[in-house]
Amino acid sequence: MLRLLAVLVFLALGWAQEITVLTHSSFSLDKGLIARFERETGLKLRFLKGGDAGETLNRAILTKGAPIADVIYGFDNTFLSRALEADILLPYRSPEIQNLKATLLLDPSFRALPVDYGWVSLNYDRAHFKDRPLPKAPADLARPEYARLLVVQNPATSSPGLAFLMATVARFGEDGYLDFWAKLRDGGVRVAKGWSEAYYTHFTLYKGDRPLVVSYTTSPAAEVYYSEGKYQEPPTGNLFPELAFFQVEFVGILKGTKNLEGAKKVVDWLLSKPVQENIPTEMWMYPARRDAKLPEVFRFAPEPVGSVRLDPKVMAQNRERWIAEWTQVVLQGQSPEAVRRGRR
Amino acid sequence: MARLAGLLVLSFLGLALFYPLSRILVLGVGEGFAKALANPYYWERYLWSLEYGLLSAFFTLSLALPLAFLFRRRFPLREAFLALSTLPFVLPTPVVALGFMALLGPRGVLGVDLYGTRALLFLAAVFYNLGLALRILLPVAMRLEGPMRAARVLGATPFRAFLRVGLPLLLPALASAGLLVFLYAFSAFGVPLLLGGPRYATLEVEVYTLLAYRLAFPEASALMLLEILTLGLAVLLYLRFRPYPLPPGELLPASWAWTAGLAIFFLLLFAPLGALFLQADPRALASAWASEDFTPLSLALGNSLRFTLLALLLALPLGVAYAVAARGSRLLDLLGLFPLMVSPVAVGLGYLLAYPAWRGSLPLLLAAYALLAYPLLARALLPALRSLSPNLLQAARVLGATPLRAFLRVEIPLVFPALQSGLALALAAILGEFGATLVLWRPEWTTLTLAIYERLGRPGEAPFKEALALAALLALLSGLLFYFLDRGRGRWG
Numbered sequence: 001m002l003r004l005l006a007v008l009v010f011l012a013l014g015w016a017q018e019i020t021v022l023t024h025s026s027f028s029l030d031k032g033l034i035a036r037f038e039r040e041t042g043l044k045l046r047f048l049k050g051g052d053a054g055e056t057l058n059r060a061i062l063t064k065g066a067p068i069a070d071v072i073y074g075f076d077n078t079f080l081s082r083a084l085e086a087d088i089l090l091p092y093r094s095p096e097i098q099n100l101k102a103t104l105l106l107d108p109s110f111r112a113l114p115v116d117y118g119w120v121s122l123n124y125d126r127a128h129f130k131d132r133p134l135p136k137a138p139a140d141l142a143r144p145e146y147a148r149l150l151v152v153q154n155p156a157t158s159s160p161g162l163a164f165l166m167a168t169v170a171r172f173g174e175d176g177y178l179d180f181w182a183k184l185r186d187g188g189v190r191v192a193k194g195w196s197e198a199y200y201t202h203f204t205l206y207k208g209d210r211p212l213v214v215s216y217t218t219s220p221a222a223e224v225y226y227s228e229g230k231y232q233e234p235p236t237g238n239l240f241p242e243l244a245f246f247q248v249e250f251v252g253i254l255k256g257t258k259n260l261e262g263a264k265k266v267v268d269w270l271l272s273k274p275v276q277e278n279i280p281t282e283m284w285m286y287p288a289r290r291d292a293k294l295p296e297v298f299r300f301a302p303e304p305v306g307s308v309r310l311d312p313k314v315m316a317q318n319r320e321r322w323i324a325e326w327t328q329v330v331l332q333g334q335s336p337e338a339v340r341r342g343r344r
Numbered sequence: 345m346a347r348l349a350g351l352l353v354l355s356f357l358g359l360a361l362f363y364p365l366s367r368i369l370v371l372g373v374g375e376g377f378a379k380a381l382a383n384p385y386y387w388e389r390y391l392w393s394l395e396y397g398l399l400s401a402f403f404t405l406s407l408a409l410p411l412a413f414l415f416r417r418r419f420p421l422r423e424a425f426l427a428l429s430t431l432p433f434v435l436p437t438p439v440v441a442l443g444f445m446a447l448l449g450p451r452g453v454l455g456v457d458l459y460g461t462r463a464l465l466f467l468a469a470v471f472y473n474l475g476l477a478l479r480i481l482l483p484v485a486m487r488l489e490g491p492m493r494a495a496r497v498l499g500a501t502p503f504r505a506f507l508r509v510g511l512p513l514l515l516p517a518l519a520s521a522g523l524l525v526f527l528y529a530f531s532a533f534g535v536p537l538l539l540g541g542p543r544y545a546t547l548e549v550e551v552y553t554l555l556a557y558r559l560a561f562p563e564a565s566a567l568m569l570l571e572i573l574t575l576g577l578a579v580l581l582y583l584r585f586r587p588y589p590l591p592p593g594e595l596l597p598a599s600w601a602w603t604a605g606l607a608i609f610f611l612l613l614f615a616p617l618g619a620l621f622l623q624a625d626p627r628a629l630a631s632a633w634a635s636e637d638f639t640p641l642s643l644a645l646g647n648s649l650r651f652t653l654l655a656l657l658l659a660l661p662l663g664v665a666y667a668v669a670a671r672g673s674r675l676l677d678l679l680g681l682f683p684l685m686v687s688p689v690a691v692g693l694g695y696l697l698a699y700p701a702w703r704g705s706l707p708l709l710l711a712a713y714a715l716l717a718y719p720l721l722a723r724a725l726l727p728a729l730r731s732l733s734p735n736l737l738q739a740a741r742v743l744g745a746t747p748l749r750a751f752l753r754v755e756i757p758l759v760f761p762a763l764q765s766g767l768a769l770a771l772a773a774i775l776g777e778f779g780a781t782l783v784l785w786r787p788e789w790t791t792l793t794l795a796i797y798e799r800l801g802r803p804g805e806a807p808f809k810e811a812l813a814l815a816a817l818l819a820l821l822s823g824l825l826f827y828f829l830d831r832g833r834g835r836w837g
Contacts, residue, residue, distance in 0.1 A: 054557055058559050064703060064706030066702070066704040068786050068787060082559070154542060157557050248554070324385075334384065
């Protein structure tokens with residue numbers, strides 16, 4: 001409260017230059033790092049959490065006329081085209097770009113700079129499957145005995161949900177993915193609104209009743225890290241690298257920022273080595289920098305081989321349709337044939 | 345002066361309501377309509393909204409009708425019960441939703457989990473609208489004794505007298521009450537959003553989802569258009585029903601037994617609120633105050649109070665101007681009712697479309713608040729103003745007062761109690777506003793209602809407890825506000 005008051009007073013008097021960073025709700029960085037940045041630059045950082053990554057981006061688009069922040073962090077490759085088309089970002093060729101992994105530079109106009117990446121992946125609860133067989137192939141998930149063990153996120157309201165949907169499109173094809181989802185639906189798959197609801201209330205590891213959950217490849221490592229010694233080995237595991245979806249998160253400067261120089265400093269800082277090396281254990285994504293070292297616990301988070309990568313253009317063209325079709329089949333109970341007929 | 349006031353109200357309505365609605369219309373008809381209507385999913389949403397509205401009206405009426413007959417009697421605490429029955433109507437939707445979660449949710453007091461079922465949604469609708477229906481039915485029910493007694497004198501059994509005389513006389517009031525409940529339930533937002541999940545999303549919730557997650561303006565507009573058309577139809581119907589002119593009746597005698605019976609009924613009715621306060625933990629309030637994970641309560645409370653006061657500065661003159669202008673003009677009377685028909689989400693959507701350059705600016709949010717609140721204020725003021733004798737004003741004029749001075753010094757003091765009631769309603773509406781705020785929101789503007797929603801969006805015990813505590817606080821605030829300003833007079837209509 002006091003800090004807030006202080007921020008407000010500073011704002012009113014215009015003493016400290018404040019930079020607002022709009023983030024998704026999973027954003028987190030070491031407090032010491034933030035304090036050091038503020039001391040060194042004289043800038044004051046304020047982090048605004050706007051909900052799910054997609055929701056956050058939409059909020060930025062809806063407030064284009066009077067931007068709510070100077071920098072936006074965390075929209076991903078599934079939403080990249082929307083951010084670029086809405087024209088809310090300023091191009092910035094950060095000097096740090098040369099240090100980033102080249103494959104992540106998906107926006108040639110340099111308005112969206114990659115800041116981290118990772119994989120959305122299926123996790124399973126080891127305790128539950130100790131004496132029970134795991135599904136052998138992605139298609140097995142659709143069998144009733146596995147479908148009723150699975151919780152996914154609604155792709156309309158959750159970015160890992162959307163990523164998993166896109167993975168199924170890539171794996172089963174434009175026609176097959178709807179049949180796969182129809183079988184999941186009939187088998188009793190559960191749909192949660194967002195990742196944290198799925199993971200923390202429906203997943204068996206957290207007293208839910210679903211031992212299969214859509215999460216991230218790094219989640220098992222995170223479980224070890226946060227267990228404070230309780231787990232030497234992850235209590236969960238990754239399933240089906242061929243269903244893992246490659247996700248890149250971006251950072252960008254919002255058009256209309258009142259402090260362009262400050263915003264640039266924040267972007268450079270986010271791409272700097274100390275922050276990049278802090279990202280893995282704070283947000284459980286991989287650093288975009290080539291020279292950033294991974295923490296030891298990431299040995300439990302191997303990069304999946306043969307994961308799904310979709311062309312950003314294909315995603316941009318089909319995203320809305322996939323979500324609509326998924327909604328029709330899974331939430332509304334229409335048959336895949338009827339939905340496919342509706343395409344024409 | 346009435347003309348000037350009319351001009352003021354009309355220009356506000358034009359900018360803050362009709363122009364934004366026209367943008368929805370243009371976009372909805374132009375791009376989205378065919379696309380949206382070709383999708384059976386949206387039709388299902390529409391049918392469910394209809395069903396929710398109709399069944400809510402049915403359930404509410406089947407409870408309100410016997411209740412109205414009970415209230416024909418004079419018994420101790422009758423007025424207090426009547427005042428209590430309208431309380432839910434001024435409660436913010438997140439408060440009601442949290443109340444039902446505290447009672448019948450996954451961690452509910454009763455241990456029965458109805459979360460995500462239709463039953464819970466209908467219960468909430470009845471809770472919300474019962475007082476409203478009762479207020480409409482009661483005046484007619486009280487006038488039935490004369491005609492029904494006449495029927496019995498002529499040889500009808502009590503049942504037959506009710507069926508052939510009482511019920512037909514009640515029909516217009518039943519229809520009005522039913523249509524009003526339908527209006528509110530059909531366009532409900534907060535309760536289905538928080539209690540319903542994706543399966544029981546009403547059109548209103550669907551429009552919000554389309555906007556917030558997919559930015560699908562054309563489809564959102566098309567659905568909103570469908571909703572507005574349906575609401576308009578219901579309003580037209582509503583306006584057709586006029587009560588039969590009956591001589592006023594008198595209260596029938598009754599005893600303490602009535603009081604006891606109704607006390608039990610109201611205890612049951614208010615069980616959700618009871619559960620809310622039972623489950624609200626003051627420690628959660630303390631942890632919410634300076635929360636690091638969510639908007640701190642200190643900020644949310646400040647925002648709520650600040651916005652409410654600012655919006656009131658706009659709504660008060662508008663409400664008074666409208667009441668003055670509508671006193672002599674039937675057309676204005678109808679036009680001014682319009683904001684009551686459009687939903688908050690529609691207003692938010694319309695503003696985003698009509699004023700893109702102003703997106704994310706405070707005047708837009710305040711205009712939405714004022715638009716949604718001023719009719720409530722005016723509806724309370726209007727009957728009082730109409731009942732004033734024109735002689736008073738003329739006397740003041742003859743004695744040398746200007747029209748404005750005569751209005752301020754003679755009429756306003758005379759209608760002051762009504763003004764206070766109206767103010768209480770308007771304040772409660774702004775304080776508990778949810779839909780428009782959610783659409784027009786900026787993160788630093790998080791109000792109490794949004795702070796509750798934000799915490800509900802995160803799983804786990806701690807955020808849920810904070811949400812409960814915030815809801816209890818909001819309920820207390822609205823209740824206190826209402827008590828001090830209105831004191832249960834409640835002469836709105």
